[in-house]
Each structure stands twice: as structure tokens, then as C-alpha cells.
Amino acid sequence: MVGVKETELWARLQQHLGAGYYRVWAAEQSLGDLGGRTVVEALAAGVASKDIWRAAWAALELPARER
Template identity: 45%
Template sequence: MRLTDFWTRMEQVFGPGYAASIATDQVLSQLNGRTVGQAIADGEETVVVWRAVCAAYPDRVPARLR
């Protein structure tokens, strides 16, 4: 998954402002205690980060975007 696709999905699911907030403020256990932003900065593949977001917010992410 390209980084632009990742951010498009984040904004579709959470809206632009909230997506940015989740990326910087929410620590996800699926990312070994890192935020989305930290995981991406550490070089984690965006598909792995997206799957972590889907797991952390199963009620928010529609099936078509999983």
C-alpha cells in the first residue's frame, strides 16, 4: 500500500483532523506501543500499519477498506 493510499483511507474513515490526531496521539498495541506516525517513521510497511488501525478500530473501518 502506498503512503498516499494509507492517508486517503485514514481520512475517509476518521476525517482529516481526527486522522491526524489518531496518527500522532493514539498508541496502538498492534504496533508494539507506537503511534501510527512513529511506526511509519520507523519504516514499518504501511499495510502493516493499516492492519493495526483496522484491528484497533474494527467498528469504524468499513469492510470495503480493510
């Protein structure tokens, strides 16, 4: 995947985690690939959305076609 905008990142997280849970997961789940930060913390720190998506994709153990 070449680039992921923040809005696309949120849409993908919602698709895979559900509307009622994706924001909670993004705020509470620390990801090793993000240095132990959550999605929300990584966004606030200026980490690229595509890198955050890759970390979330790996943590959620999604199939390669979803990368």
C-alpha cells in the same frame, strides 16, 4: 490487500476518521499491533504501510471489506 502506499494509508485514515481528526489520531493513538507505537512513529521506524493499515483497521474495528 497486497500493498498500501503511504499516501493511500493517509487517504484511508482520513476517509474513516475525518479530515479534522485523522492526523491527530495518527500522532496520538498508540496501537498494540504496532508495539505501542502510533501511526506516525511506526512510519518513522520504517514499518510497512500495509502493516500499519492492518493495525489501524483492527483498532478502529472496521468491517472486513475495508481491509
